Amino acid sequence: MDGKLLARIGAIVFVAIAIAIAIAITATAIQMTRKEDVPAEAPARLIQPDSAPLRQGQRRCQQLGQKVADDAECLRVWAETRDRFLGRTRAPAAPAAPEGR
Incomplete structure (x- = not known):
């Protein structure tokens, strides 16, 4: 392998890793900013008094x-x-x- 081909492969690997890290950071940021869905009303009791x-x-x-x-x-x-x-x-x-x- 000559030096140019090795440099291109290294650059492609570096860009792929950088993109994967950017996607992971974005997904983490989105997940952290989500609000928890709070149920509108309390669940019904399963056992009725009767x-x-x-x-x-x-x-x-x-x-x-x-x-x-x-x-x-x-x-x-x-x-x-x-x-x-x-x-x-x-x-x-x-x-x-x-x-x-």
């Missing part, structure tokens, strides 16, 4: 151990918990039969 009895029922059933399979109240609590988790709504109760027939 679910407190359900939660208490879940805790009671949790403590029963194997006896829970025979407990009708625990089976009801589990069904309600499952329906809430899956987003199902309760089926309306069967309409009462008219009296006098």
Whole structure:
């Protein structure tokens, strides 16, 4: 290799490194001047106050151990918990039969 070719390669490498450094500095400056997005309102609570009895029922059933399979109240609590988790709504109760027939 002659001296001119080596000088050109060195200049190209130097310019490439200088450009990479300039891009890194610019990206850092942009990132440092960005403002954090603050949520407009506080996140909603996941547990609604009306679910407190359900939660208490879940805790009671949790403590029963194997006896829970025979407990009708625990089976009801589990069904309600499952329906809430899956987003199902309760089926309306069967309409009462008219009296006098």
